[in-house]
Amino acid sequence: xxxxxxNRIEEFQDRVIAKRNMARxxxxxxxxxxxxxxxxxxxxxxxxxxxxxxxxxYEKPPQQPLDMEVFHSIERPGVTRVFGTSTPPxxxxxxxxxxxxxxxxxxxxxxxxxxxxxxxxxxxxxxxxLKHGVLPNPWVERGWNAEWxxxxxxxxxxxxxxxxxxxxxIMLLSKKNSSKQHSREW
Amino acid sequence: xxxxxxxxxYQIRADRNRPEPEIKHPMDAIVRVTRSLICGxxxxxxxxxxxxxxxxxxxxxxxxxxxxEVGSGVKKLKVGDHVLVPFNIxxxxxxxxxxxxxxxxxxxxxEATAVxxxxxxxxxxxxxxxxxxxxxxxxxxxxxxxxxxxxxxPENAVLLTDVVPTGYQAAEQGGIQKGDTVVxxxxxxxxxxxxxxxxxxxxxxxIVIDELEYRLxxxxxxxxxxxxxxxEMDDPVVFLKKATDYFGADxxxxxxxxxxxxxxxxxxxGKGLLLxxxxxxxxxxxxxxxxxxxxxxxxxxxxxPWNLVPLGxxxxxxxxxxxxxxxxxxxxxxxxxxxxxxRINPKEIITHRFPxxxxxxxxxxxxxxxxxxxxxxxxxxxxxx
Ligand SMILES: [Zn+2]
Ligand SMILES: [Zn+2]
Numbered sequence: 001x002x003x004x005x006x007n008r009i010e011e012f013q014d015r016v017i018a019k020r021n022m023a024r025x026x027x028x029x030x031x032x033x034x035x036x037x038x039x040x041x042x043x044x045x046x047x048x049x050x051x052x053x054x055x056x057x058y059e060k061p062p063q064q065p066l067d068m069e070v071f072h073s074i075e076r077p078g079v080t081r082v083f084g085t086s087t088p089p090x091x092x093x094x095x096x097x098x099x100x101x102x103x104x105x106x107x108x109x110x111x112x113x114x115x116x117x118x119x120x121x122x123x124x125x126x127x128x129x130l131k132h133g134v135l136p137n138p139w140v141e142r143g144w145n146a147e148w149x150x151x152x153x154x155x156x157x158x159x160x161x162x163x164x165x166x167x168x169x170i171m172l173l174s175k176k177n178s179s180k181q182h183s184r185e186w
Numbered sequence: 187x188x189x190x191x192x193x194x195x196y197q198i199r200a201d202r203n204r205p206e207p208e209i210k211h212p213m214d215a216i217v218r219v220t221r222s223l224i225c226g227x228x229x230x231x232x233x234x235x236x237x238x239x240x241x242x243x244x245x246x247x248x249x250x251x252x253x254x255e256v257g258s259g260v261k262k263l264k265v266g267d268h269v270l271v272p273f274n275i276x277x278x279x280x281x282x283x284x285x286x287x288x289x290x291x292x293x294x295x296x297e298a299t300a301v302x303x304x305x306x307x308x309x310x311x312x313x314x315x316x317x318x319x320x321x322x323x324x325x326x327x328x329x330x331x332x333x334x335x336x337x338x339x340p341e342n343a344v345l346l347t348d349v350v351p352t353g354y355q356a357a358e359q360g361g362i363q364k365g366d367t368v369v370x371x372x373x374x375x376x377x378x379x380x381x382x383x384x385x386x387x388x389x390x391x392x393i394v395i396d397e398l399e400y401r402l403x404x405x406x407x408x409x410x411x412x413x414x415x416x417x418e419m420d421d422p423v424v425f426l427k428k429a430t431d432y433f434g435a436d437x438x439x440x441x442x443x444x445x446x447x448x449x450x451x452x453x454x455x456g457k458g459l460l461l462x463x464x465x466x467x468x469x470x471x472x473x474x475x476x477x478x479x480x481x482x483x484x485x486x487x488x489x490x491p492w493n494l495v496p497l498g499x500x501x502x503x504x505x506x507x508x509x510x511x512x513x514x515x516x517x518x519x520x521x522x523x524x525x526x527x528x529r530i531n532p533k534e535i536i537t538h539r540f541p542x543x544x545x546x547x548x549x550x551x552x553x554x555x556x557x558x559x560x561x562x563x564x565x566x567x568x569x570x571x
Contacts, residue, residue, distance in 0.1 A: 004420040005414060005419050005425050006425040006428050009425075009429060012425075013431070014429055017390075017391050018390030021389075028385045028410055029385075030529035031385045032385075032386070033386050034383075034387050035362075037364075040361050040363060046285065051282075052285070054281050058279055058281060060277075061279065061326070070296055070313075071309070073299045075299045079296035080295060080296045080312075081277060081293040082293060082294060082303075082325040082326065083312060084311075084313030085313065085315075086242070086243050086309070086314060086315045087240040097238065100238075101297075105298055105299060108492065111237045114238045115237050118234065118237065122194035124241065125193055125241035125242065136193065141546050142196055142197055142550065143546040143549055143550025143551070145544075145546075146546075146551045147550065
């Protein structure tokens with residue numbers, strides 16, 4: 001890139017700009033108010049209070065009743081005292097997830113298997129919708145209203161290309177069919 | 187009730203037939219949502235990059251609401267309280283919570299030990315339904331949820347649930363010293379706040395790097411930062427080296443995470459082939475642009491667990507790397523003071539307001555950065571009921 005920023009570098013000299021900023025620091029709300037020279041190399045510093053070495057020996061909240069299937073990482077014993085109940089595992093994706101949770105969080109097997117389960121889950125979701133008479137509405141669910149409103153020309157362009165490809169495909173197919181019919185007539 | 191319903195990548199529903207949440211544990215509360223936000227990290231879920239995001243989940247970890255019902259073990263919170271609910275679910279009694287590491291609670295996420303418990307953040311975040319809904323179940327209701335201070339703008343209150351403390355912690359983790367040059371990669375809401383708060387730690391120079399002009403303009407106005415488009419550079423690392431007397435920045439903040447752009451190699455390996463947990467361009471730029479002995483602060487979200495990490499540079503350069511989910515409860519008193527004293531008015535970053543019914547459009551617009559969007563707010567129909 002000919003006029004890339006790094007070729008105009010005189011404008012960006014670090015210490016010059018920093019010095020200028022320090023002089024106008026009073027105009028920047030809050031400047032320096034949380035500065036702490038002890039803050040090096042970085043904090044939050046550990047809030048040392050001996051809690052580390054309690055390990056699992058602390059007063060725990062009561063256990064949320066386990067009334068559904070909850071997976072837990074094999075890196076901890078049992079489930080946490082409280083857990084989410086959003087969407088229990090189900091069907092094929094559930095089985096794949098069950099397999100994934102046999103492996104530790106340190107393995108690609110665990111995470112990649114979960115990603116695979118996520119993709120299977122999408123198909124399961126579509127089948128479930130149909131089973132319950134829910135028709136997915138991609139126009140609304142994919143936010144194409146917003147595309148139509150704010151991104152119309154690009155959106156139409158893309159839609160037109162897609163439509164063109166579909167039309168071309170249909171024409172090609174019908175041509176094939178008509179030539180087939182033609183040959184049959186012969 | 188009406189709630190967001192995830193149907194697969196790029197496909198979500200504003201579903202009117204979701205069951206209302208129930209008290210499942212004595213320390214639970216049920217909250218009627220008054221405001222919720224869509225977060226940049228929700229986009230990683232929306233794009234299908236976070237493992238164990240199950241079809242049927244409700245997202246949303248940034249919300250305020252009115253307490254409708256409390257479990258028998260809840261002592262402090264009362265029905266009718268208007269609360270801001272930090273995104274981390276924390277028990278308050280485990281060793282991590284006792285050390286104020288509320289983002290790392292040991293009793294909130296059964297599915298993963300490396301990740302805390304979060305509202306609406308896949309089963310990797312504990313499988314909780316989130317606040318992009320009319321009602322939410324809020325566990326450990328006495329620990330993190332905080333009554334909104336009198337006189338606080340409700341839009342500032344909802345930003346306190348994540349982005350304000352997260353932006354602050356990004357700067358805090360950088361260990362910024364007076365006069366330091368800080369580079370923030372990413373001018374999304376958290377990047378903007380990290381840049382703004384860098385001054386609070388006495389930064390001498392704050393540089394924001396992004397690719398979208400409208401966000402760079404926002405960074406100049408809101409965060410008083412220098413803001414540059416990496417598309418106008420041959421190589422952002424070389425630019426930053428040249429601009430810092432060939433030393434490198436004192437502190438680099440990665441406020442992007444796994445959805446980055448800017449490197450074809452990272453894009454193919456991270457987002458195309460899923461050989462690593464997303465695209466780590468911002469992190470690589472941070473490590474390569476920071477000075478020797480400098481600090482890299484990671485606040486961008488990466489999917490667990492592996493990335494192509496530039497280990498050689500980290501070791502040879504003596505870099506300190508800090509990263510964590512923000513400890514919202516720890517930071518709240520300080521953040522409330524900064525807002526109430528008028529040193530910062532974070533709601534300036536809310537650019538779009540949607541009724542909850544229009545959530546698919548809101549996600550699409552935020553994901554594709556339409557109409558100069560910075561931060562979208564959702565208002566449920568029963569917000570004021
Ligand atoms: Zn967030
Ligand atoms: Zn805890």
